[in-house]
Amino acid sequence: MHYNKPTADDIEHFQSIVGKQYVSDNPAIRASYLAKSVMGLESQIADVIIRPRYTEEIRKILVWCNTRKIPVSPISGGLSGGFACPLIKPGGVQLDLSRMNRIIEVDEDNRYVVIEPGVTAGELWAYFEKYHPAFCPPIADGAPPTATVMGDAIDRGFSLVTSSMGPQGQIFMGGEVVVPQGDIIRLGSWALNGVKPFYKWGLGPELFSLFMGSQGAMGVFTKGVVKIFPHPAHKTIKAWAMSNPYDMQNLTLEAGKLEFGIAHNTVMVQGGNWPLIMTRWPKDKVPNDYSFYEKMGIAPWWMNWEIWAQSAEEQDFVEKTIDRLANEFKKNPKCKDPDAIKEWKLHPKQVASRLRKPNKIAIPYSYYEAGFLFITWYTPWTDSADFCVEYNKILKKYDFPEVMWVASIERCRQAICMPIVCFDSSKPEDFQRVQDMNRESTEYCLSRGWINYRPDPYIHAPEMYSRAGTYLKYLRKVKEMFDPNYIMHPGRLMLP
Numbered sequence: 015m016h017y018n019k020p021t022a023d024d025i026e027h028f029q030s031i032v033g034k035q036y037v038s039d040n041p042a043i044r045a046s047y048l049a050k051s052v053m054g055l056e057s058q059i060a061d062v063i064i065r066p067r068y069t070e071e072i073r074k075i076l077v078w079c080n081t082r083k084i085p086v087s088p089i090s091g092g093l094s095g096g097f098a099c100p101l102i103k104p105g106g107v108q109l110d111l112s113r114m115n116r117i118i119e120v121d122e123d124n125r126y127v128v129i130e131p132g133v134t135a136g137e138l139w140a141y142f143e144k145y146h147p148a149f150c151p152p153i154a155d156g157a158p159p160t161a162t163v164m165g166d167a168i169d170r171g172f173s174l175v176t177s178s179m180g181p182q183g184q185i186f187m188g189g190e191v192v193v194p195q196g197d198i199i200r201l202g203s204w205a206l207n208g209v210k211p212f213y214k215w216g217l218g219p220e221l222f223s224l225f226m227g228s229q230g231a232m233g234v235f236t237k238g239v240v241k242i243f244p245h246p247a248h249k250t251i252k253a254w255a256m257s258n259p260y261d262m263q264n265l266t267l268e269a270g271k272l273e274f275g276i277a278h279n280t281v282m283v284q285g286g287n288w289p290l291i292m293t294r295w296p297k298d299k300v301p302n303d304y305s306f307y308e309k310m311g312i313a314p315w316w317m318n319w320e321i322w323a324q325s326a327e328e329q330d331f332v333e334k335t336i337d338r339l340a341n342e343f344k345k346n347p348k349c350k351d352p353d354a355i356k357e358w359k360l361h362p363k364q365v366a367s368r369l370r371k372p373n374k375i376a377i378p379y380s381y382y383e384a385g386f387l388f389i390t391w392y393t394p395w396t397d398s399a400d401f402c403v404e405y406n407k408i409l410k411k412y413d414f415p416e417v418m419w420v421a422s423i424e425r426c427r428q429a430i431c432m433p434i435v436c437f438d439s440s441k442p443e444d445f446q447r448v449q450d451m452n453r454e455s456t457e458y459c460l461s462r463g464w465i466n467y468r469p470d471p472y473i474h475a476p477e478m479y480s481r482a483g484t485y486l487k488y489l490r491k492v493k494e495m496f497d498p499n500y501i502m503h504p505g506r507l508m509l510p
């Protein structure tokens with residue numbers, strides 16, 4: 015595939031569209047966008063950064079780039095995990111959508127908010143606290159407050175209600191997209207002029223999903239419609255400890271299957287293992303063996319349930335049901351280590367800190383060895399323990415700490431399993447180690463039928479699509495329908 019580098023004429027044209035101050039080919043500015051890509055190992059520097067404000071500006075930029083075959087990669091917050099936001103050669107235009115940060119409409123009865131792509135989790139949360147305090151917007155649970163809700167949905171991320179309501183893409187009701195052909199497409203019931211975005215499935219076959227998981231390779235979202243949820247009056251966190259991931263998986267499933275009255279109230283169900291604690295500090299400042307953490311009362315594995323309820327009685331009922339299930343599970347033949355199953359009584363400060371949103375829980379992993387990478391996978395919930403065991407073996411083989419985080423999606427229908435790969439980003443040889451580990455684990459995970467959350471272009475996508483040729487064939491046709499010259503985020507999803 016041949017692409018053109020933006021010339022001085024192109025840059026002048028971009029300036030005429032968005033204003034001179036919002037186009038930059040300054041090397042320092044361009045490089046500063048690379049620095050944000052903490053998790054993109056092969057990230058490239060863009061040739062030019064453009065910061066549009068209006069949909070029409072984006073349309074004009076895309077039409078121009080389509081004609082001139084200049085690559086365009088959109089970013090909303092530019093913080094996506096894995097390899098998603100970094101550019102691939104050729105860099106081309108980086109469309110920074112952070113100026114498109116308007117909150118357009120809040121409908122409390124139909125329970126949605128219309129946002130532009132640059133609205134960050136922190137901004138949306140603060141806006142709701144001030145103007146619609148009874149409502150909760152579904153921001154990502156662990157992403158930094160500067161990540162965006164739109165970027166999270168495009169990446170099919172997980173929000174603070176995902177364990178109950180499903181992945182972020184499912185919590186969206188529609189949106190507006192500009193494609194390189196020059197069309198502005200409204201999705202969901204919005205496609206019918208003037209209709210409220212009340213129904214995602216819209217006008218027959220639903221196009222919205224073609225853009226979810228697209229990593230910016232289909233078009234540019236200029237608006238998104240996302241459900242909002244009334245805050246219930248009662249919230250708490252319940253935690254149980256165990257010695258192994260199988261007991262974590264199987265006990266959690268017992269609660270997950272009580273869908274109505276229990277599992278719907280557990281909005282975020284997430285667990286992990288003790289290295290999650292250790293790897294949140296610089297490696298040389300904390301002990302690196304479990305005995306230290308054991309003395310502090312940290313379990314080898316645990317599960318947290320964040321419970322939302324309308325009344326104290328309802329909350330109490332959910333808490334007591336989880337306790338009952340845990341105690342019964344100790345006698346279940348599936349239970350591997352009944353003695354280790356104990357309630358982990360959290361200090362009120364721990365509960366308060368977990369309930370505070372947006373939380374900054376995931377940021378400190380970068381302290382451990384300066385580099386970190388989330389390589390996230392979807393598995394059936396009932397495979398999540400196998401995932402933890404097998405992935406940890408591979409992490410250990412490559413001398414990475416065995417850091418594992420797992421959350422339930424849609425009441426234990428699926429699991430989102432996230433090994434956090436901590437490495438020393440100042441050592442070139444560590445990058446090779448990450449890639450070797452990633453390749454081996456990818457081959458293993460795909461052989462088990464597990465699906466990568468945000469396939470990277472070098473290992474995940476080629477490995478995945480080599481096993482799904484017919485799917486890739488039609489994905490290319492969809493891509494060509496919206497983006498015939500393949501200018502959008504080249505290389506993502508192996509397109510081209």
Ligand SMILES: Cc1cc2nc3c(=O)[nH]c(=O)nc-3n(C[C@H](O)[C@H](O)[C@H](O)COP(=O)(O)OP(=O)(O)OC[C@H]3O[C@@H](n4cnc5c(N)ncnc54)[C@H](O)[C@@H]3O)c2cc1C
Pocket residue numbers: 087088089090091092093094095098099111131154155156157158160161162163164165166167168169170171172173228229230231233234235236376377503
């Ligand atoms: C410390 C840390 C913790 C994290 N924790 C979580 C978490 O708890 N839950 C979670 O789900 N994720 C998490 N992530 C991953 C990521 O930050 C989130 O998914 C985030 O919300 C992505 O939003 P963003 O605005 O940064 O996306 P971006 O990086 O801007 O974009 C994501 C992808 O979508 C494309 N894109 C962006 N905007 C547009 C647009 N308007 N139109 C078309 N394509 C577009 C981009 O090209 C990119 O491929 C975490 C990341 C970090 C660094």
